Amino acid sequence: MKKQNKRMRVGEGRISGAISIFLGSLSLTSILCFKFPEQLTTPEFREVYTADMVENLMFGAIIATFLFALVSILLNKNKSNAVIGIILGVLAIAVGGLTVEGRAVEKVSWSIGLDWLILDLFIMALLFVPIELAFPKNKLQSKFHDEWRTDLIYFGISHLAIQLFGVLTKKPAVAFFGWMNLEQVHEWVSGLPFVIELFLALLVTDIFQYWTHRFFHSHHYLWRFHSIHHSTQNMDWLAGSRTHFIDIFFTRSMSYIPLYVLGFSTLTFNVYIVFIAIHAVLIHSNTSINFGILKYIITTPQYHHWHHCEEPEHYGNNFAVVFPFIDKIFGTYYLPGKEWPKGTGLIDASFPKGFVKQLAFPFTKSPFKNDLLPEEKSKR
Ligand SMILES: [Zn+2]
Ligand SMILES: [Zn+2]
Numbered sequence: 001m002k003k004q005n006k007r008m009r010v011g012e013g014r015i016s017g018a019i020s021i022f023l024g025s026l027s028l029t030s031i032l033c034f035k036f037p038e039q040l041t042t043p044e045f046r047e048v049y050t051a052d053m054v055e056n057l058m059f060g061a062i063i064a065t066f067l068f069a070l071v072s073i074l075l076n077k078n079k080s081n082a083v084i085g086i087i088l089g090v091l092a093i094a095v096g097g098l099t100v101e102g103r104a105v106e107k108v109s110w111s112i113g114l115d116w117l118i119l120d121l122f123i124m125a126l127l128f129v130p131i132e133l134a135f136p137k138n139k140l141q142s143k144f145h146d147e148w149r150t151d152l153i154y155f156g157i158s159h160l161a162i163q164l165f166g167v168l169t170k171k172p173a174v175a176f177f178g179w180m181n182l183e184q185v186h187e188w189v190s191g192l193p194f195v196i197e198l199f200l201a202l203l204v205t206d207i208f209q210y211w212t213h214r215f216f217h218s219h220h221y222l223w224r225f226h227s228i229h230h231s232t233q234n235m236d237w238l239a240g241s242r243t244h245f246i247d248i249f250f251t252r253s254m255s256y257i258p259l260y261v262l263g264f265s266t267l268t269f270n271v272y273i274v275f276i277a278i279h280a281v282l283i284h285s286n287t288s289i290n291f292g293i294l295k296y297i298i299t300t301p302q303y304h305h306w307h308h309c310e311e312p313e314h315y316g317n318n319f320a321v322v323f324p325f326i327d328k329i330f331g332t333y334y335l336p337g338k339e340w341p342k343g344t345g346l347i348d349a350s351f352p353k354g355f356v357k358q359l360a361f362p363f364t365k366s367p368f369k370n371d372l373l374p375e376e377k378s379k380r
Helices: 014-035 051-075 080-094 114-134 148-160 162-177 183-190 194-218 220-230 245-262 266-284 292-296 301-307 324-330 355-364
Strands: none
Touching: 014 051, 014 080, 014 114, 051 080, 114 148, 114 266, 148 355, 162 245, 183 194, 183 245, 194 220, 194 245, 194 266, 194 324, 220 245, 220 355, 266 301
């Protein structure tokens, strides 16, 4: 077990084995999207897919599954991951992975966006796994630490539920502001240059997000839910996904208010979503990549790792997700030169392990021995 958790290095055949299993699993799950596109794919995405593009992607992924398995067999004495990769590749072919064809999709009232999960997982892994391998912050930390499965389940569930969350989190904004006549505001916003509109979207959502986040840190009952996000001791590209749905629901609902009230264009909204998705993964990732002076303009891994720090005296800083100056304005900014926190997590708390237990637990129990809020322990 210990050996399995050791950090992977280039040349051992373990990285290729993991890639083979990863691509094999994604190929196999993608085929489900072809079999049940009505229920499993995102309606907005369907319009973008072409049959050719999807067939080529499937073909490429299955071939790559076998190639990486082959590399792993050549380099690694332990052949088990390569064998699993090959089995997944063969299964993907057996259920029709190389003969998939696009077809007309009927309109249905719900879908769970499995395609979005597959694409996002693939793109994020492609972007961040190499960065974490090449420029790690914690050089001893393995991708396959004790709780990586839990974090992956969080990643999966929050993506699959995105359709549902999208509808639910919009409801409070519509309920509060739907009665106002906002057309003039919308007209003014749509007349702004794109870059200004995008900046405005990021700024106002970040201010709303800042106060919601701070509220979660300063109320005992809410802190139980948000503390799950802070429970991770292994910050990496999957760690940020560990967020309780009560936390996601309230924070997203609040962020939706300015988006709804100001009526941003679809382009701004889409660029905003993509930016936030990538940036949120970046600030949790295990990398000490140097951002130069950019780190004073936009939040970086160092900045957000300080928000997750395990040293109580620095609790309650860096609530902003995108702009550090928001913390500066409200007196919660902490970025000591090139220094990083010694560790992340909550030292005085014990959390149950696993997604299901963590889901139920905060409703009735507190993970903390004493009832002090993080800011009461802090020197801030
Ligand atoms: Zn927090
Ligand atoms: Zn975080």
